[in-house]
Amino acid sequence: MLQEKTNVLMKRQKLIGLSINGKPASDETPLTHLSKLKNPHRFILMGTPEADIFVDPQDCQELPEVFDDFDLEMAPHSEQWRHAIENSENLARFTETTEVHFIHQPREGKRLLVLDLDHTLLDFSGRSGGTDAGLVADRVSLKRPHMDAFLTAVYAEYDLAVWSQTSWRWLELKLTELGLLYHPAYKISFVLDKTSMFHVTSTDRAGKERRHQVKPLHIIWRKFPHWTEANTYHVDDLGRNFALNPANGIKVKAYYRGRDGATRDDELVHLAHYLLQLAAHSGPPPADHKNWRGWKPQPPLGG
Structure with a gap:
């Protein structure tokens, strides 16, 4: 009562x-x-x-089930991939029903960088919470090391979007509490939540089919044709989230702030370097981003 x-x-x-x-x-x-x-x-x-609680996603009943995706594969242009794209009633329906509201308008000529939130840029697990002092401390410690510097650096070449596998209610709380929506050094162009994801079936390395959700970049490309497969990158700690766009996905190590060495995490430093190299590179881009940490731009033909 x-x-x-x-x-x-x-x-x-x-x-x-x-x-x-x-x-x-x-x-x-x-x-x-x-x-x-x-x-x-x-x-x-x-x-x-x-409604006033800064909520840990792990406390939410409505979150989708998450399974380990390290053994999950969907090869580009496989039968599964073609089937998912060609039989794209879900994709068409989601494109039509997904509303994208710009918080900050896109800038002319900029590439698009789609960023996951939990365990990619932040870690909401193990909050101290409860008191004002604890929440203030959380606002700092939730962020992956170098997060603000990373976003500031890549914002020079990319419009930024956040796509998180949580509901908008919790997502808005996170972004607002952490000051990401109106940061003076970078701007988030728009935000998508789990309602813009839908299910596909992939096969893991053991040959077992798994049904899971994906973040289909086609929704963005169809709504905003100036962003395409050629100028969009998607950063996530779960490779299964870009199963329909494997050539655009950059998988990063998951960040857990409670693990040993978390304060020395430098994944975002290397990622910023890679993304800025891609933006400056005039030659052919890599076929995929599986080895992004060791990638070196190839000189243009005849150069």
Whole structure:
């Protein structure tokens, strides 16, 4: 009843002032025992409504199931790939129903960089939370090392978009709390959430078919033709998310801030260097980005 009236989840409620014989009533105390006390009962409810909580995605019931994708493959131009593209009723429907609202308008001549959030740029697991001091500390520690410097550097050559596998409600909270939507050094052009993802079937290395969600860049390309397969890159820690666009996907190591060596993580430093090399390179781009850490631009023919 209290949860209904206040939007404070039961697990976040702390009731002060309900006591029996001078001792606080426990969760197991029947209300009939309280009826023997003075009526009405006055108490204080401490807790934060759910809409005001900076939510860890792992606490959300609505998040899709995530499985380890290290053994998942979908080869470019395979039968699966052609089937998914040619039988693209889902793709057409998602393109039609997906609304893209620009937070900052695209800049003329810029490439597009689509960025995952959780475990790519940030890690929301293991929050300290609970207190204002804890939340402030979280706002700093949630970010992957060099995140702001990375976004600032690549923004010079790329329009930035965020595509996260969570719902818009939680995504907006994350981006707003962390100041990513209106940062002075870089701008996020638009944001997509899990409602713009749909299911395909891929085969893992063991030959087992797995049904999973993807982030189809075709939705963006069909809506905004100035962005194409030739000038779009998608950065994610889950390779399965770019199963329909394998030539555009750049897979990074997943970031977990609680692991040993997390503060020395320099993945974004190397990624910025790679993306800026791609932007400056006039020769043929790499066929894929599997070996992006060791890629060196080839000189143009006759150069």
